[in-house]
Amino acid sequence: MPFIFISYSHKDSEYANRLADSLEAKGLDVWIDERIDYKGDEVVPLDEAAVEAAVRSLVEAGVKAIAIAFLWSFKNPDHELRALEIVRRVAPDVYVSCSHKVAPRMGEYERTVATVINSYVAPASAAYFRRAADKLNEAGLRHPLLIMQISGGVLPADFLRNVGLEVETKYGTA
Numbered sequence: 001m002p003f004i005f006i007s008y009s010h011k012d013s014e015y016a017n018r019l020a021d022s023l024e025a026k027g028l029d030v031w032i033d034e035r036i037d038y039k040g041d042e043v044v045p046l047d048e049a050a051v052e053a054a055v056r057s058l059v060e061a062g063v064k065a066i067a068i069a070f071l072w073s074f075k076n077p078d079h080e081l082r083a084l085e086i087v088r089r090v091a092p093d094v095y096v097s098c099s100h101k102v103a104p105r106m107g108e109y110e111r112t113v114a115t116v117i118n119s120y121v122a123p124a125s126a127a128y129f130r131r132a133a134d135k136l137n138e139a140g141l142r143h144p145l146l147i148m149q150i151s152g153g154v155l156p157a158d159f160l161r162n163v164g165l166e167v168e169t170k171y172g173t174a
Contacts, residue, residue: 028063030054032070032083040076051083055090065119066091069099069112077101095123129157 032051035044058066066087073080077100087096096119103114133145145157 028058028061030058034070034079036070036072036076036079038072038075040072042076042078046079046082048082048086051086052090055087055094059091059094063094065095065097065123067097067099067112067116067119069108069115071108073098073100074104074106074111095119097122133157 032047032054033044034046035042037043055066068080068083068087070079070083077098080098080100084096084098087094097115099111099115102118103111105111129145129147136145146154147157148154
């Protein structure tokens with residue numbers, strides 16, 4: 001079950017309550033003190049010790065996937081990227097989704113929900129793609145398995161093993 005990192009400044013907001021209710025993640029959402037403003041400037045540095053403590057606590061609780069969603073991360077992903085590094089160091093086997101990659105656009109609630117859904121879906125999708133590609137290769141397929149994206153494009157299944165709903169490529173969002 002994933003959990004959510006969200007900026008501490010919104011901890012008691014109607015948004016936070018709506019998000020927790022809609023995702024049924026009560027007890028697995030963790031609020032980290034950090035803040036990037038609407039221009040992408042750091043206002044409050046990321047509390048790295050709090051990130052590490054949260055990851056350790058949630059892994060002990062059995063969390064298998066983590067969604068990281070900080071306010072304004074699509075303007076400046078530095079805090080999400082640093083939190084990702086900490087998660088990978090502390091819990092390398094946990095699947096991680098970052099909102100600036102899954103849904104790099106304005107709309108905090110929607111971006112967070114998409115990121116959490118990605119954390120639920122992506123691990124199972126990756127296992128499915130791996131099994132499908134292996135069976136097709138065993139059957140003689142000599143080309144990579146391609147998966148159609150919602151945008152209408154296709155990406156190799158190997159590329160999609162570590163992403164889920166939406167990915168950003170060098171050509172834009174796929």
